[in-house]
Amino acid sequence: MNVYVRELVSSLAQAGVRSQVYVRRWAADLPDVVDVEPGFRVVHVDAGPHDLAKESLPEVVEEFTDGVTRDLLEHGPVDALHANYWLSGVAGHRIKHTLGLPLVSTFHTLARVKAEACDPEPQRRIDAETEVIGCSDVILANSPTEAAQLRTLYGADPSRIEIVPPGVDHAFFSPGDRRGARAALGLGDHPVLLFVGRIQPLKGLDVAIGALAELGDPDAVLVAVGGPSGADGPAELARVQRLALERGVADQVRFVPPQPHHLLSTYYRAADVTVVPSRSESFGLVALESAACGTPVVAAAVGGLRTLVDDGATGFLVDGRDPADYAGHVRRILADDRLATTLGDAAVALARGYTWSTTAGRLRRLYADLSVRSLVDCAV
Structure with missing residues (x-):
């Protein structure tokens, strides 16, 4: 998922889409803001102890959401929110309703799919994913199989699912000796x-x-x-x-x-x-x-x-x-x-058919489409 976010945002920046990536501050010496490249900024948000275990992250989602909201209010408007993983989806869902912004969600893994593979997740994750899916303006699926899982396991609206596969950096990943x-x-x-x-x-x-x-x-x-x-x-x-x-x-x-x-x-x-x-x-x-x-x-x-x-x-x-x-x-x-x-x-x-520039191009068009759509509403 880290590779996905980094490569996608870099490609979006090169395509002219300015993005801010919000991540939880996980070390005391991290700067507040890192400008990775023109159009690609990482903002570190204080939420819980720096050494917080992954399993405890759900407990600080509200604090993280508050921090992201404050930064968005302070540093100007954005056109859309894009949440990656269910925890970010929870944050994005609340921010959507607070600021009136469209929400794009990419889950990367789904709790009900993992449960079918004998790797159960807590019920609160299943409930959160269901709620976020129900209110996302666009739900990104990496493959047709994931799109089908979103429909059958979560009742996702097919008209809001877009299949946009990730890419691969062919400058690094290519045949060699x-x-x-x-x-x-x-x-x-x-x-x-x-x-x-x-x-x-x-x-x-x-x-x-x-x-x-x-x-x-x-x-x-x-x-x-x-x-x-x-x-x-x-x-x-x-x-x-x-x-x-x-x-x-x-x-x-x-x-x-x-x-x-x-x-x-x-x-x-x-x-x-x-x-x-x-x-x-x-x-x-x-x-x-x-x-x-x-x-x-x-x-x-x-x-x-x-x-x-x-x-x-x-x-x-x-x-x-x-x-x-x-x-x-x-x-x-x-x-x-x-x-x-x-x-x-x-x-x-x-x-060769999978490139990050293609992925970024698809998302640039999706983001633009969202600016003229009415937001999906839900009970919050």
């Missing part, structure tokens, strides 16, 4: 599987480790880039480390802490295949970035991944969570250089 990438990362000439994502049950690192074990190749390596996230993150990290030990592949799993976004391209280029076994995924930026680098993806057949992976043409989709199924597709790619090249070339071609 695999041997050079491996040398830079200290990897040798052996099969390399890649997992990129937060270490939490939703992302399915356990499935990737199981797939490595099912592969049965003592030379293969799984590089897992990411760190524990959320209240269950540390426990999940310990669990997958135990799993690797139990399955006899502990020495073949390389845990890498979260990396600066632009450096991920080196990992994608170094890999033979990227494994994306998420339980749910509204879009799946990892799959798109891997495709842009020419690395085939073996992914769960869920959410936006169904759009980003053309099964059998750019990679493979897997129904269910059996590691043996993932291993079977990985094995095919590793065993057939011609297939790997064909999949990689097709993945690059597919990824």
